[in-house]
Amino acid sequence: MMLFSTGLLIVGYLTASVAAGSATLVLRDLAVSPDVSPETLTPYNPPSSPDPDDIIFEAKVTSPEIPEADSLLHADCNEQEVTCEISSYLPRGSEEGSEPAYFIGSVQLEGGGISLTLVLQTLPATDKGEESVARPLLQSKLKLPLSQSGTLLTEVVFVVFSRSQSLAVPLGGDALLDCGYKQQDPFPLREVGLEWRLQHRGSGRRVLEMRAVETEEAPTVHVEREGSSVDPGLALEEGNVSLSLQKLKVVDEGTYILTVSAGLFQAQQIVQLHITQPPRVSLSVDTVIFRDGLPQKVSCHCERYYPLDVEVEWQYLLPSATEPVSLSQNVSLSSHRQYGDGTLSLSSHLTLHPSALPPGTTVTCLVSHRSLETPVSLSLTVSEPEPETSYLMIVGLLAATLLFLYFVLR
Ligand SMILES: *[C@@H]1O[C@H](CO)[C@@H](O)[C@H](O)[C@H]1NC(C)=O
Ligand SMILES: *[C@@H]1O[C@H](CO)[C@@H](O)[C@H](O)[C@H]1NC(C)=O
Numbered sequence: 221m222m223l224f225s226t227g228l229l230i231v232g233y234l235t236a237s238v239a240a241g242s243a244t245l246v247l248r249d250l251a252v253s254p255d256v257s258p259e260t261l262t263p264y265n266p267p268s269s270p271d272p273d274d275i276i277f278e279a280k281v282t283s284p285e286i287p288e289a290d291s292l293l294h295a296d297c298n299e300q301e302v303t304c305e306i307s308s309y310l311p312r313g314s315e316e317g318s319e320p321a322y323f324i325g326s327v328q329l330e331g332g333g334i335s336l337t338l339v340l341q342t343l344p345a346t347d348k349g350e351e352s353v354a355r356p357l358l359q360s361k362l363k364l365p366l367s368q369s370g371t372l373l374t375e376v377v378f379v380v381f382s383r384s385q386s387l388a389v390p391l392g393g394d395a396l397l398d399c400g401y402k403q404q405d406p407f408p409l410r411e412v413g414l415e416w417r418l419q420h421r422g423s424g425r426r427v428l429e430m431r432a433v434e435t436e437e438a439p440t441v442h443v444e445r446e447g448s449s450v451d452p453g454l455a456l457e458e459g460n461v462s463l464s465l466q467k468l469k470v471v472d473e474g475t476y477i478l479t480v481s482a483g484l485f486q487a488q489q490i491v492q493l494h495i496t497q498p499p500r501v502s503l504s505v506d507t508v509i510f511r512d513g514l515p516q517k518v519s520c521h522c523e524r525y526y527p528l529d530v531e532v533e534w535q536y537l538l539p540s541a542t543e544p545v546s547l548s549q550n551v552s553l554s555s556h557r558q559y560g561d562g563t564l565s566l567s568s569h570l571t572l573h574p575s576a577l578p579p580g581t582t583v584t585c586l587v588s589h590r591s592l593e594t595p596v597s598l599s600l601t602v603s604e605p606e607p608e609t610s611y612l613m614i615v616g617l618l619a620a621t622l623l624f625l626y627f628v629l630r
Contacts, residue, residue: 243275245325245602246371250281250289270370272360277306277323278371279340284379284402288334292327300476301330309339311484321364323374324487332385337487338514339378377405378485380478386492389468390523390591391526391563395495397463401480410434412456413481416463420474427476428463432456445472470495470526470562496591497563499525503585503598509605517571518600520585524563528556531588533595539580547583572602579604 222394246264267274286292292302309324310316313520320342327336342364359372367373383398397416411434416427417612428448432439432455439452447466454460461480465472473495479488499522508516534551535544548572554567572583581602 237548241371243277243306244328245277245306247286247289247292247376247410248278249598250279250293251285253290264334266369266371270357270366270368272357272366272370274370275359275362276371277325277340278367278369278373279338280343280373280375281406282375284376286336286338286376286379287381287382287400287402291329291334295408296490299351300333303328304328306340311339312486313484314482321362328385333383335382335385337380337489338376339485339487340365340374341377343373343375363614378482380480380487380489381489382478384491386494388494388496388590391468391470391495391561392496393468395465395468395472395493397465397476397478397493399461399463399478399489399491401459401461401487403459403482403485410483411481412439413479414450414455414461415479417477417479418448419475419477420471428467430455465493468493468495490542495526495562496589497524497526498591499523499530499565499587499589499596501585501587501596501598503600505604506600508572508577508583508600509603511605512576513571515571517569518583519567519569519596520587522587522589523565524559525589525591526563528564529590530564530566532566533586533588534568534570535584535586536577537584539578539584539593544584577602 248264260487266276267520268403274394281289289367304325306323306325306326306399309322314322316618322342323340325336325338325340327338329335344365356367357370359366364372366429378401380401381399387395388395389395411432413429413431415429416426417424422551426442426449427445429442430439430450430452432452439456441450441452445465448466451625454462461478461562463476463478473493476491476493478491479486479490502521502523504519504521508518520532520534522532534547536547537544550571550573552569557565559565568585570583570585577583579602583601583602584597584599586595
C-alpha cells in the first residue's frame, strides 16, 4: 500500500466562533508512476490509540486520480514544503448537517509547482457487515464518527488543479495557464461551467467564460479578452480547462482565478502571471579620454524593460589589478521613463575622475533584472590622451614655414 503523510494546517473549518486548529491530511492510495520505488515513500502510521481531539483526514484517492502525485511524494526529498488548508464545504443543493459531509482542501507545493483544490466526501466510518458493537468515537469538534484508527475517512470526489502556480512570460509572447479538473462521474458531464478572471491591483475583470449543458448542442463561450481561449472539446472530454493567452501585454499581468463548476461541485485555482521584458543596455561611450584633467560623465542606459526594478552597478578595473572595484560614489540615477506599452527606461550616470582612473582602466556597467539570468555587463576603457605632439608639430611646422618665407622674401 502506498501512503503519503504530511503535517498540515487546517483553517476555518467551522464557524468563526470556533478556533482554527491543526490537522493532518493523509492522501491514501495515491497513484504514482511505476518508476517510484515503494521504499522511498513514507508510510502513514495512525496514532496507537484514537483521540477524539485529533483531526486526521484520511482521504482515499482512487478516482479521480491526483495529477503530479509524484512531485508531492518527493517534496520532502527535494526540501520543498507542502502547505494545506481545509475548510468545511457545502456542495450545491445540500444542507448543513446532512450526510455525507464535505470538506474542501487546498494543497500547494512550495516553490510554484503543482497546486490542488480537493473536495473530500466523508465515508461511513465502519465497513458494512462488520456491524460495530460499540458506537464509533465522534471527533470532538466536527461531531463526525471516527474510524477505528481515529481518522475521518473521506474520499476525494472532485479536483481542480494547476500544474504551475506562477509563470513569467515575455512581453508579446503567448502563455498557457495549465489547469484541469477531475471528478468521479465519467466524462462528459451533464453540466460544466468555467470562468477565468484576472485580478490586478484591486480591480478585476472577466477574461473568459464557458458553459456547457448536455441538452444544448454547443457550449457557449464568452471571450472578453481578445486572443484568449479554452478548448471546449478538451474542457468537456478531458477536463483540460487551460487558458491560452496570445500576444501578452503589461495589462495582462496579475492573478488569474479559475472557477470550475461541475455537477454539484465548484472549486477554484489561482495562477500568477508575470510579464517580463529584459532591458536593452547600452553605454554612452566605449572609450573615455580625459582632456585637461577634467572629469567626464558617462551613462549606462537600460531601455524598455518590465517590471520596474532594475539594478545598475558600476565597477572599475585598474590596469595593474586583477579584482574589479565597485563604484557607488559619483553615481546618479535618472528618473524612470514609462512608455505607452508599460515598459520602462532608466539611465545611470557616473562621473569619472582622471586622478582615480589611469589609462588602461576598464569601467563596467552591470545591469540585473528579473528577466535576466545573469547580469548584462558592458565595458568602456580609459585611453591615453591624444599626444600633444601632433599639435606641437603643427605649430612647429607653421613656425618653420614662416621662418622660411621670411628668409626667402627678405
Ligand atoms: C491541456 O492541453 C494542452 C495542449 O494540448 C497541454 O499542453 C496541457 O498540458 C493540458 N493540460 C491539462 C491539465 O491536461
Ligand atoms: C568620485 O568623486 C570624487 C570627488 O567628488 C573623486 O575624488 C573621486 O576620485 C571619484 N571617484 C572616481 C572613481 O572617479
